[in-house]
Amino acid sequence: MRIGAHVDPASPLEEATARGADAVQFFLTDPQGYKTPKPRDDAEALRASEVDVYIHAPYIVNVASPNNRIRIPSRKLLMAHARAAAELGAKGLIVHGGHVGKDADLAAGFENWRKAFEYAEKDGGLPLPVLIENTAGGDNACARRFDDLARLWDAVGSFGAGFCLDTCHAFAGGEDLVGIVDRVKAITGRIDLVHANDSKGGFDSGQDRHDNLGNGKIDPDLIVAAIRAAGAPAVVETPGGTEGQTADIALLRERTGR
Numbered sequence: 001m002r003i004g005a006h007v008d009p010a011s012p013l014e015e016a017t018a019r020g021a022d023a024v025q026f027f028l029t030d031p032q033g034y035k036t037p038k039p040r041d042d043a044e045a046l047r048a049s050e051v052d053v054y055i056h057a058p059y060i061v062n063v064a065s066p067n068n069r070i071r072i073p074s075r076k077l078l079m080a081h082a083r084a085a086a087e088l089g090a091k092g093l094i095v096h097g098g099h100v101g102k103d104a105d106l107a108a109g110f111e112n113w114r115k116a117f118e119y120a121e122k123d124g125g126l127p128l129p130v131l132i133e134n135t136a137g138g139d140n141a142c143a144r145r146f147d148d149l150a151r152l153w154d155a156v157g158s159f160g161a162g163f164c165l166d167t168c169h170a171f172a173g174g175e176d177l178v179g180i181v182d183r184v185k186a187i188t189g190r191i192d193l194v195h196a197n198d199s200k201g202g203f204d205s206g207q208d209r210h211d212n213l214g215n216g217k218i219d220p221d222l223i224v225a226a227i228r229a230a231g232a233p234a235v236v237e238t239p240g241g242t243e244g245q246t247a248d249i250a251l252l253r254e255r256t257g258r
């Protein structure tokens with residue numbers, strides 16, 4: 001079981017060493033942009049490394065969108081990032097659950113998710129697991145409330161979709177962290193990765209504002225319990241640079257006994 005951090009993409013392996021991390025997550029491009037990832041000079045080093053690599057898709061990817069001009073580029077971008085991530089030997093590509101917008105029907109979002117996986121299959125298949133992450137907010141979000149997550153999984157589960165549980169997003173999204181892993185697994189059957197983050201925003205605030213463990217509104221023992229119950233690797237996406245994340249990783253190692 002591995003514990004790591006979301007780091008700057010410039011030198012992820014150095015960042016891992018600096019934090020005592022045995023996993024890293026990073027973006028391949030500007031997370032707010034539609035750029036296709038370029039080949040990386042450190043691809044071979046990343047593939048050969050003992051450090052597990054996870055890639056986070058850009059935030060603007062929203063394959064659930066009813067808007068063609070967002071949905072179609074999002075599908076293409078997801079595929080491009082999946083291929084680039086696989087080139088680096090990544091264990092998974094994390095992508096947010098997305099949303100359909102204020103007055104739209106969520107059913108369309110789930111259907112669009114199903115189409116995104118169908119499109120990927122027709123386009124040669126996904127070369128690595130895509131891990132759908134729960135979100136804190138978003139107008140008509142597909143993966144904020146777990147009753148919606150269940151409908152999403154009806155659409156994508158058969159394609160082998162993976163799941164990434166973010167503790168900040170769950171808490172701020174209004175899902176109780178007590179017993180959360182059992183509730184998720186009853187829906188998805190799996191948790192591939194935990195994003196172990198504290199939350200600056202309150203319960204059900206809808207605010208996606210990560211904090212260092214023990215610094216925000218979440219009891220760190222609930223985060224530790226979720227990691228243990230999930231039996232999955234954990235990545236902190238917390239502020240404070242090397243110092244802040246090193247402390248968060250150390251706390252998790254100490255309390256999980258990893």
Ligand SMILES: [Zn+2]
Nearest residue numbers: 133166195237
């Ligand atoms: Zn996250």
